[in-house]
Amino acid sequence: MRIVAVCGAGIGTSAILKVNAERALDRLGLSADVSASDLATVAVAAADAQVILTSTELAAAVRAALGRSFAEIIEVHNYFDVDEIGEKLEASIG
């Protein structure tokens, strides 16, 4: 299982999303490889990913950058809310 957290600059916000996604997976007892990426490199970073985590603001840009992909794009509202991230990940992969 590969999960990619995506933000605009690849600094800061995607790293927060990665850290909190790992915490959410831990709580759920799921294991996955979570990496952080920016929009410019997401097509490569997410080539073999099943799930992409990003904000509502960036979801359309991520979808456009990916082109054809089977990865599910999950929109996270509150990057610090491990419960929200966990619920959305569980619905997707649990």
Next chain:
Amino acid sequence: MTLPSLPDSAIRVGAHASDWRGAVRAAGEALRRSGATRASYADRMIGVIEEFGAYVVVAPGLALAHARPGPDVLHGGLCVVTLVEPVAFGHPHNDPVHVVVGLAVSNAEEHVASVAALANAFNDPTVIDRLAAASTPDEVRALLGATARAGEPA
């Protein structure tokens, strides 16, 4: 996991900003004042939002302003600006913003530890409101578990 130090010069409690650009500029000014960045970093943080939208509003009431590493980043740094009147960034869920955290990193690897420490502080959902209500730099540091100088106990 430790946060970058948060000296008084990197904290502005009760700032006035008329819009999101003003709020980000206040964060840029705090980063410049603390010696982490040159003044141009503020424009680059604004540029990230102009290019990608308000995704930097990562939680209700909180913007994490940042830009890529660059020559105007003198060393990694963090700042906190609280706003007397909250401003809208244009985020569909998390507006209006009361607290702007500014982040500057000199390389992409360096920031992972400090971001993890930030995530620890903000995983408490009450922290953003308590930061917004803080009246001194000491209160801000206590809420984030940050120190005024590197290497000091929190």
